[in-house]
Amino acid sequence: MRDATAGDRSPCFAPCPSGATMTKFRGVTVEEVIAAIRKLPDKSCALDVLPTPQLKLVADLIAPFLCELFNRSLTTAKVPEAFKFAYVTPRLKSKT
Numbered sequence: 883m884r885d886a887t888a889g890d891r892s893p894c895f896a897p898c899p900s901g902a903t904m905t906k907f908r909g910v911t912v913e914e915v916i917a918a919i920r921k922l923p924d925k926s927c928a929l930d931v932l933p934t935p936q937l938k939l940v941a942d943l944i945a946p947f948l949c950e951l952f953n954r955s956l957t958t959a960k961v962p963e964a965f966k967f968a969y970v971t972p973r974l975k976s977k978t
């Protein structure tokens with residue numbers, strides 16, 4: 883814990899109400915998903931099942947499924963449990 887935040891209370895988040903939908907978002911297109919995949923750096927995360935270079939190779943095949951997943955997630959306000967995890971590696975700041 884950082885000294886600057888040591889005395890602060892933990893954040894709290896209100897749960898999304900049951901039946902809530904997010905209708906103000908414009909859905910993503912397959913072309914947008916492909917373009918976003920192609921812009922990714924070639925590095926990968928330890929949690930990635932499919933490394934980024936291989937994802938780029940199959941972008942045209944997997945983009946329709948990702949597009950559907952993203953759009954459903956936006957319209958239903960639900961995120962799959964598997965996407966709620968992160969691998970965080972702290973990095974020390976240099977003093978110079």
